[in-house]
Amino acid sequence: MRIRNEDVLLPVSAVSAFPRPHWLQGRILGCGDEPTYRSHNLRVAYEDACKITALEQERAGLHVLCDGAQYYEWEAPGFQLEPIFHFIPENLGGITNYGPPGDGAKYAPFYKGQVISKVEWKRPIFESVNYAMKNATDRPFKIAMLGPAQQSIILDDQYYGDGVALAKDIARALNKELRYLQDLGLEAVQLIDVLPPYTTDMWQIECQQILFEGVDMMKFWHVCYGSVDGQRDIFDDHATEMMPLFRESPVDVVHLEFTNKDFAELDAFGEFPTDKVLGVGVVDAKNTMVESVEQIADRIRRALKVVPADRLLVAPDCGLGYFSRTTAYAKLRHMGQAADEVRRAL
Incomplete structure (x- = not known):
């Protein structure tokens, strides 16, 4: 994989989420017409938390860091839903910060x-995240955001009457955000989507093409099988049906969960597009047991039987925000050591 004009064999990265220090609590960033930060003390605490998560990733040997989503309330039950439903919409024009309950019992508590x-x-959304990470590390890092297609289906549309039209306008709005961040020096972005296992309609890729127009940075796409409260949403296999989406996507890296599914879909990736890097989840994000270096190395070698090392990225299955800091960073360190072991043997 090409990173800062250098070819890196078996690069290592994480998905997005890390647990927050116990002293960082509550919502950090404002929305709508609020100030960027809800208090100066929160800003200082948040930026310190970014320094910790960046340092831990550096120590683990990651090549592309993530911001750890330290502005999310990981310590609160259902944390993942509240910011996913609201953080981006509340900072875009045309969307209220209230509405009907989500669909079904799982989502009903989140409007x-x-x-x-x-x-x-309407306003910069991730500028503060970019600033905090630039001051925390000299390594390339990515900022994660929910994709426009995914975002469109968890909104109550009272204006468009056309879900695809709504998704494309979200993509146009977020394209302006990415161009703004690109001008500030952001080197990578990661989309998070739960939608592709449910539908392979190609309008999702049309949204990505709008989103990434004029955006020249590393593009990651995490296709999530669900991780809310440590539980998966997708139990059956959809990799074969999703392959046309992967082929047409303008992203550089497609990342999926493999370990928790015991690599059940691995063979399907013999058809994975040769112009893209496959991010393989080799650390279980739903199991608190810390895998040994050798266990993880074996998983990497297993993936290498299907995708060559120059097109393979090593990562956890999903975000590690649900774990204690001790567990999350131990998993990360062992993953980095395992990748280094396999890399040296190639």
């Missing part, structure tokens, strides 16, 4: 923002 007018980019 859907209502789309009441044309969705537009």
Whole structure:
């Protein structure tokens, strides 16, 4: 994989989430017409937390860091849903910060923002995240965000009457965000999507093409099988059906969960597009047991039987935000050591 104009064999990265220090609590960033930070003390604490998560990733030998989503309330039950439902919409024009309950018992506690007018980019969303990470590390890092297709289906559309049109306007708004971040020096972005296992309609890729127009940075796509409260949403295999999406996507890296599914879908990736890097989950993000270096190395070697080392990225299955800091960073360190062991043997 090409990183900062150098070819890196078996690069290592994480998905997005790490547990927060116990002294960082509550919502950090404002939304709508609020100030960027909800208090100066929160800003200082948040930026310190970013320094910790960056340092831990550096120590583990990661090549592309992530921001660890330290602005999310990981310590609160259902944390993943509240920011996923609200963080981006509450900072876009045309969407209210109130609405009806989500669909089904799992999502009912989290309201859907209502789309009441044309969705537009209103203010920088991740500028503070980019600033905090640039001050925390000299290594390349990525900022994660929910993809526009995924975001569109968890909103209450009272304006468009057309889900695809809504998704494309979200993509146009977030394209402005990415161009803004690119001008600030951001080197990588990661989309998070749960939608592809449910539908392989190609309008999702049309949204990605709009999103990434004029955006020249590393593009990661995490296709998530669900991890809310440590539980998976997707139990059956969909890799074969998703392969056309992967072929047409403008991203550089497609990342999926493999370990928790015991590599059940691995053979399907013999058809994985040769112009992309496959991110293979080799650390279980739903099991608190810390895998040994040799266990993880064996998983990497297993993946190498299907995808060559120059097109393989090593990563956890999903975010590690649900774990204690001790467990999360131990998993990360062992993953980095395992990748180094396999790399040296190639």
